[in-house]
Amino acid sequence: MASETDAPGPDGSARDGEPLRAAPARRPGRIRRSVAAVRLHWRSELVAVAAGLALALAFPPYDVWPLSIVAVAVLSALVRGRSARQGAWLGFLLGLPFFIGLLKWLHVIGWDTVIGLSFVEALFFVPLGAGLAVTSRLPAWPLWAACLWVAQEWARDRVPLGGFPWGRLAFANTGTPFTPLAALGGAPLVTFAVALSGALLAWAALRLLPLLRTWRTRRAPAAALPALGATGLAAAVAAAGYAVPVPTDADDTVSVAVVQGNVQQAGMDFLGRPMLILNNHVEATLDLADDIDAGRVARPDLVLWPENASDLDPYRSTEARAAIDRAVSAVGVPILVGALVDHPTKEGYVENQGIVWDPETGPGDSYTKQHPVPFGEYVPFRDQLSKVISRLERVPRDFHPGEEPGVLDVGPARLGDVICFEVAYDGIVRDTVNAGARALVVQTNNATYGNTGQPEQQLAMSRLRAVEHGRAIVTAATSGISAIVAPDGTIEQQTEEFTQDVLTAELPLRDDRTVSDRVGAAPEWTLAGLGLLMWAGAAVRERRGRGGEPRAASKEAAE
Template sequence: MERLKALGRILPRLIVAVGAGALLGLAFEPHDHPWLAFLAVPLLLAALNGVSMKAGFLIGSGFGITYYAVLVPWLSIIGGDAAIALAILEGLFYGVFGMFASQALKHKLWILWVPCLWVATEFATASVPFGGFPWGRLAWAFADSPLGKLASLVGIPGLSFAVALIGVLLYAVLRRKSGLGLRAVALVGAIAIFGGASLISLSTEGNGKDVTAAMVQGNVPGKGLEFLGRARTVTRNHLTATLDLQKQVEAGTQLKPDVVIWPENSTDIDPYKDAETKQDIEEAVKAVNVPILVGAVLEGPGPNERQTTGIVWDPVKGAGQVYAKRHPVPFGEYIPFRDQLLPYIKRLEMVGRQTAPGKTPGVLPINGVTYGDVICFEVAYDGVVADVMKGGAQVLVVQTNNATYGGTGQPEQQFAITRMRAIETGRTVLIASTSGISGVIQPDGKVEHKSSQFVPDVYVAQVPVRDAKTLATTLGGWPQWILTGLGIMGAVLALFARRQRRDGPETPPASTPSREKVPA
């Protein structure tokens, strides 16, 4: 009976948390209502305020599972069970957040500890298991907001902290326990963060050198999983689009590019071992007479393995530098515990050979310009992007294949993530996709070109070559490590304070004053 009463007390809070999770999911593309984050965070904290750790875990889990269910429904293309499993897995991280945040809210420094705990939670989701899934970070929703400029100073983790902090400050304004002074300070603090971000100026000036690049979106014959197995058609589509580009150059209606970029999976047949595929690539390269960065799937390096790569194919030297994707997608490009799972989950056979990760960053010098190549989902991983920047990338390239998820909102979400990377690194980003979204993003995050989906698209852009580093690039991972460390410290202090409250020293009962009258 007591448990039912306890559940009855928690249920309204759980409903509020589920609603907050749904609101936060709607903050991101394709819905694109980032201001909802500033409702979602205070609502979650209101639901967590004053509850036990067990209740905090339940409330946080309800929030997180709903959040991811709204954020990544596109995974249902693979299977509804996969989408549910991912939502539950990622949601449980927010259950841990709720467990600790419920206690941190009772600490006098809760305004600091709670947003730091949020960053620690995002760090965890982006790291484990199997390399993590960093898709749900608050920062990704703010490419069009003045707040997004903060990423150039403190990186993606620092921007997530700022968003969470504003949410916490707004909660402090509305919290019944807050005094007038705290409410005033919290309100001024939230406004100051917005105002300070608005004053940040993002430079787009290069080092005096420009490069002309062509992004080729050849399109694919079908949507979803239908296009798989039609590799030769996909390669021919990109060949045809490149030949058409050259005709425009010869006619004087298009600038001659210095480099041409084909997307991930522009050939799924190893051009080193298939003469027809190699011939198609070389025909395109000789026609434009400039290097083409080809997205190719190569056989090996081991038996029953493959690698997703970007190959610099030169018109004179032929195939040259190769970047192999370092962060393949679990259950999409390789199967963890393959031997144990395949007998029970036959659908995993669609993955085919295991994708072996590359070992070196995608730093590709081409005709005097250093390109930083990342492939598809890698753009969401801090370490992959940081490594190409450390290698001296002057222009970023994202080779991607979103055909499986076309029309689901996933391409829009990835494009928004890519915009935030442009702001963070201060680099132009050139995106080539098989079926969309391809485009060009300027160093300040502004969109120069954004293709439609499932149509051929060729875009030629003249972009600045940049050497200057943003503060975020210089700081690297330090903001994330510091904020995560503070979040862990806050959790420890909150637990210590909880133990003190629970196990505090017993005080002797106060003596009862005598009711006898004192004689005169």
């Protein structure tokens, strides 16, 4: 009997000792449908990859910010009606090329670093894609999609090792109609608005595309009205920022000079020999003093030096201290000096500090960077990892984190000091403003990543922070880009990279706090929590409705 004969194995031979039934014949139509579904799925994967690359182009140095909306719309449309697993895969396929394109500036360390970090960050797009797929079957799904984008950034900004906030949708929209929303709910609200606009456009596209085949029928124009309404709502969300007042009036002002001393070379070995970078900043400050004495430049109230302007500990190196004293005495006003300082009690540790150096009393108040960069300023699991990754030897000492916001009295101004990558973290900047900072200073050293696009990405964050907190921001960089950013996010002055330069400006000082400063992280927690709650509710409802079985994905052709 046919049912008792041995069926061939995968290679066409009989399986030893296994009486198998003959394989059932497949219908030709079923085979054709399966092949068509694979082809369409492959196209969807390619579209997801292309959307990830497009999202990278939305960020500096390219600044094609509308692509951030397009990328969200594409992912929302791709996962619509799919299973959670398919959505997760599509989310990863978007996330990996996005981060490779965004973080390619890390190639100065090694392309393995670019790929490794991009892979880790792309893993956060796996639950994002799954959540978007599951919630896409709920009413008002574009709203839940926007909340899930906030949830993805909420998680990525915190874990692992304190998080890595690079690549937030808000940071691609620092000079767009969405930007003023930062004054109400910070970067998370900007991300939410961008994602909501994109998801609404996806909803409109999914409604309109099937109508293109039947546009000549009598019902087609009426059926298109909801899609047109969704498009209008997406435009209204984008335009909502114009209705948000951005406070810019100054309570008083302070004159500042920003010194960019430059470095001898770019890349990992920018430090060169000891005292080189410090001497560059001393020489630029002495030139400023000469201009002041000659009447070519008015004497500022204070001078700002960047992160790592002193490459030696000025408390322990008499040569470094004497050089700083010479510069401060010549200019005759306090200087905020960026320096690496040996930890006073923990041997082998160093602190990244901003030190107020007065012409009469010398070094005074200081701020210690609270969030050192993993693998750049300290090595997690050093004993274990250094045995297999020899490159970690280039970080010989771990940076010790500070514990207090960087509010410093520099001459007549009460400034908030934020060091380098800390500008990407909502809580650090917000705590500094709420502690009394009347303007913000971002001391940074981007010499390792010069001419790679990283300085532009970091400067964009300063623009968003200015609007978010209603504060002028000064970026002081060793090799560029140094800049003066007004409270409305406008870049008033900026330097070229790898040049020695001095910027002078009247800096507005403000005491009022924005709504964003007052509400803190509440909008982010609320939006992220709502998105996760709707995802969980949709998943539970699906399982109950299917008797414990997950709902099957819709046909590929429907997408």
